[in-house]
Amino acid sequence: MNKTSNIVLALILGLLLLLGSLYLGYFVSREEFWTLFGVFSLLFVGAGFFIKLYGKSWQWIFFLGLLIRLGMLLTFPKLSDDYARFLWDGELVRIEQNPYSEIPREWLEKNQDLTNPFLDNLFELMNSKDYYSVYPPSNQLIFWLGSLGAKMDPWQGIVCLRMMILIGEIGLYFIFLSLIKKVNIVPSRLGWYWLNPLVIFELTVNLHFEGLVLLTLIATLLFLQKKKILLSGLMVGLSVGLKLLPLILLPALFFFVKKKQLIPFVLGLFGMLFICFAPLMYGDSLWNFLQSVRLYQGKFEFNASVYYLLREVGFWIQGYNTIATLTKILSGLTMVLILWLSWSRSGKGFKELIHTWMLVYLIYLVLQPVVHPWYIIPALGLSLFTQSKIFLAWSWLIIWSYMAYSNPEFTENPWILTLEYLPLFILIVSEYFRPRKDENLTQNLSL
Structure with missing residues (x-):
């Protein structure tokens, strides 16, 4: 293929990916599952072809992914309504109210003199009217900036949040x-x-912040690699400040950091944690925040795998949903497995630390009662530094979870869950438990 033909083919394939993405972002709702599934799958395959043909040129990859993201700037999130809570919390901060002090319904009833049409509109759009905010203070800063940019218009607030996410994504690309x-x-x-449709739609379109979490995690690894230990501690502390979940990565990191590096690492980590979480020390904020975290872990169920199987056992034995007990057991098991894995893989080098982080995420996600599609994005990014294809495959398979939104009751179909998780667990067994002829590959991938 000559140079001209190569450029023409790249432009045609890139244009098709752009048009398909725009169609999905602007015109397809989550209730239209089969259209969503079909277009998403075509975009996934198209991205694979583009990467195979032009993956050696990071410029081609970057500009196509950036163009698709820029094309999504004006769309309204159709696959998630979490943005309403983001802007609600941000607006409370803007009018100098504590977003952790009361649940939205109570706040609205008690503060009629402070409310405005913007808050009233967000309240109607919100899916968490009766829960305290579960988002850490670092997120509240982002939400506040979104509210400032909104100027009482949810659509403008969405664009503002999207711009901040996009800036973070661009930074992530070059750090990556x-x-x-x-x-x-x-x-x-x-x-x-960068071209993965799950990443583009869950971050740029649906306004989730896992990309910023991945940005801080990759920055943590880059500073570790450069021996800038204090900065590494600051970055991983910031990742926890954005989402609590990176706490599960800390054991592996402590086992990796050398004794002489512990003091600057700990100073950076706990210094950043203090900065990020100090606002929770005001009034009942910390208690209410933790109450929402506990409620989230003990009440909600969505797109689970091992948890759903054990829940059926609980129904058979007890005759009712044993979620309260089961989530505690699985949380304890998750903690034990993460500590064991982090310890057993310690001292194996920098690349193995990244692999361990990926496996920690895998353990956590397969044992959780709630696995929203955007939850796997940080693990997907980490997995690209390894030979594992588990999270890459899951980034397509997880689109099956949106089938639940195609019916008014939002009920999940066990057969659809099987279509997602059966191939995933076959791949897990294939990568980590099947004997390999290549001993080096086995050593790199085995638990």
Whole structure:
């Protein structure tokens, strides 16, 4: 293929990916599952072709992914309504109210003199009217900026939040590229993050912040690789400040950091944690925040795997949903497995730390009662530094979870869950438990 034909083919394939993404972002709702599934799958396959043909050129990958994201700037989130809570919390901060002090319904009833049409509109759109905010203070800063940009218009607030996420995504791309070069991984791996339709739609379109979490995690790894231990501690502390979940990565990190590096690492980590969480010390904020976290872990169920199987056992034995007990058991098991894995894989080098982080995420997600599609994005990014294809496959398979939204009751179909999780667990067994002829590969991938 000559150079001209190569460019023409890239432009045609890129245009098709752009048009398909725009159609999905602007015109397809989550109730239209089969259209969503079909277009999403075509975009996934198209991204694979583009990466195979042009993955060696990070510029082609970057500009196509950036163009698709820019094309989504004006769309309204159709696959998630979490943005309403983001802007609600941000507006409370803007009018100098504590977003952790009361649940939205109570606040609205008690503060009629402070409310405005913007808050009234957000309240109607919100899916968490009766829960305290579960978002850490670092997120509240982002929400506040979104509310400032909204100027009483939810659509403007959405665009403002999207711009901040996009800036973070661009930063992530180049930090990702820098780390990939330092650990001698082919740049085409980055394409599976940057052009992945799950990443584009769950972050840029649906306004979730897992991309910012991944940004801080990759920055943590880059500073570790450069021996800038204090900065590494600051970055991982910030990741916890954005989402509590990166706490599960800390044991592996403590086992990896050398004794002489512990003091600057701990100073950076706990210094950032204090900055991020100090606002929760005001009034009942910390108690209410933790109450929502506990409620989230003990009440909600969505797109689970192992949990659903054990829940059926609970129904058979007890005759009712044993979620309260089962979530405690699985949380304890998760903690034990993460500690064991972090300890057993300690001292095996920098790339193995990244692999361990990916496996920690895998353990957590397969044992959780709630696995929203955007939850797997940080693990997907980490997995691209390894030989594992589990999270790459899951980033397509997880689109089956949106089938639940195609019916008014939002009920999940066990057969659809099987279509998601059966291939996933077959791949897990294939990668980690099946004997390999290549001993080096087995050593790299085995638990």
